[in-house]
Amino acid sequence: MKILIVHTMTPFQRTETDELAARLEKALIIAGHESEALRIPFQWEPADRITSQMLMVRAFELWNVDHVIAMGFPAFLIRHPKKTLWVLGYEHGHDLIDGNGVVNRPPDGEASELRMLIRNAENESFRESRRILVGAETTRQYLLEHNQVDAKVLVPPAGGADSRGDWSPIIEVLLR
């Protein structure tokens, strides 16, 4: 199967999601699939650029892909009929928008409009996905509270492990 892993990136910064995506790509290939990672540039600041970045992801058209595994916002807005979300560290970005951090809080009125827009976009993406998986119980609770989505927890294997044995059950769930 041709499986595309889609996740966001910041140039010249390596995050845990980048590492996990690289390991997943390798694990999928070892499991006999064709796999590639599509890294989409994204950053939360400035706030008035968030919408255009979301739209850009939404406008992508994917061909020659059997299954998409999307990790993180706004990567999971990408359109594909067979899409699984694996949401990791999700609440962090949302907190920035909520101003509980507060590095990127737009003016009050705009903040609430932006929050609503992000939430509606997320919910649309959740509705069109085959499965919604999260990396931790806290993320599950967060989505339940804010998006009324009851996701399943799928904890990534510990760092460094890329043997077929560690990843087999994970891949099975991701492609189910």
Next chain:
Amino acid sequence: MKLVIFTPAKKVSSIGGCCALVSQELVAQGHEVTIVRTEIEGLLKSETHHFGAPVLPWTRTHQVTRVAEDADVLIYQIGDNYDFHKGGLEWLAALPGIVILHDFFLGHLFRAWSDSNRARGVEIVRAWYGEEMVKPFLTHSAPETFIEETKDRAPMIEWVCAMAHAVITHSSWGCERVVNSCAGPVRVVPLTYNKNLGSSLPGGMVYRPPGEKFAILTIGHVNANKRVESVIRALGTSPLLGGHSRYRLVGAIKPETATALTRLAKENGVDLVVSGEVDDGALLRAIEESDVISCLRLPSLEAASGSLVEALLNGKPTIVTDTGFYREIPSSCVMKIRPDNEVADIRSALEALFSDPAQREAMAAEGQRWALQTFTTENYVRELIHTIKDTMKTKPILNAVTYFSRVLAHWSADYDATGNEAIMEPLTIFGSSG
């Protein structure tokens, strides 16, 4: 190029007449033209102008869809008359294209359309002009009151122009609202005119036997904005003109209007002739026999005036109101009347023209020369083709904006994508080639 033009086609439609000239020229240049006539259902069998191209009624959905899908561009002639433009509105909403805008006030068109689209109509007025402007469109007030209430604050230009890929109009004075609402190119092109010139003498002057009265003429549908009352009052207060002039009205007129104006003329000692609606030949004779044509308008709502163009092309000395489209006419070609000093200005203008035949002749000749150079079909078609090419370049951007706006609307954002630089700026790559 394959063009589909949505236009009123009925013989009496001045817009249809202009369009016929344009269509014939396009066909002569090798373009393929299909006309879709847009009048209300009851008028679709009336005799049409000669377009030199096949004519379809807008109600033949399958045929119109087929030619539209096969076309390079769709063009919509839009003016403030629902009976003539109903089909254009219906198709414009479904298949956007280039709008040729003939009026800078579309309140009557909108009000008639919204009679059968009430909820959507209210939504449109509210979105463009705010809640307080909804009422005038819901209550059927008298025409003058309705125009007064809406012309400045809710002229409904934006409603049509927002649906257009591009807009061509015929003067600059009302363009701000067009530019603010149409996402594509906007171009001002002088009207092309369809009437044959009469047999007027060079400069349009009339050799009048001694004793015959000085002839002043107003043409077109007689209503309050043609300022007939003001002309009567001006003549009535002029000892110079009072007994030596005749004022003639040629055009449709309501019986009660004719009665009221006749009474006013009698009270003011003015020789008024109300001729009513006449055929093209009689209209041309009326123009030939006139010494001065009054093209006064207040308020002025048109993008251009066929009557004025006709007067100038026939080499007639003309008085106009110093407003709107008329303000843009060179002052050497017409006499301009200030709206805030109307009766006095009309009187002094007519007296000057009456007493100075040389000035009258010079102004008429200059107006005729300017009109012959300006209101040409060749120029119109050239500008139309430029606009089509510009529109083709900007279409990818507009499609992208439409796509993004739809996505945003789906995400329930109260959001105008065209106002967001972060979204619009990257899209300019689509329009940079060619």
